[in-house]
Amino acid sequence: MTDYQEQLAECQANNKNLFASVGEAGKGFGALHAASVADGVLDTKTKELMSLSISVVERCEGCITQHTAACIKAGASREEFAEAVSVAIMMAGGPATVYGGKALVCFDQLSK
Structure with a gap:
């Protein structure tokens, strides 16, 4: 089973290195990311749940891990998180069930 705490740390380190390297x-x-998830008409939690759904549809495990952590930080409940995953499944079908399941495991691990 994936250790999502470890994966989160790896993703964050990789992003830090990448962003430092590309100036x-x-x-x-x-700046785009910060502006996009800042509270506005939609709050940060809603925007992160949207980002999580897109991550599941795109099958991006690193994105799932990072946006799961952001959902938790923004105060999303497991029920809200699962509902966001269900929207991804509606849009992407079977493959989203695989990545949606991974997302729930990630949520459970990172919530501890």
């Missing part, structure tokens, strides 16, 4: 592009992406 202004890394700063630009960081």
Whole structure:
């Protein structure tokens, strides 16, 4: 079974290295990310749940891990998280059930 705490730390370290290596592009992406998830008409929790759904549809394990951590930090409950996964399944079908299941395991591990 995947250790999502370890995977989260690895993703964060990889991103830090990448963004430092690509200069202004890394700063630009960081600014885009911060602006995109900031509270607005939609709150940060809703935006992170949307990001999680997209991560499941795209089958991006690193994205799932990082957005799961962000959902937890934003105060998402397991029930809200599962509902966001269900939207991904509706949009992507069978493959999303595989990655949605991984996302729930990730949520459970990172919530401890």
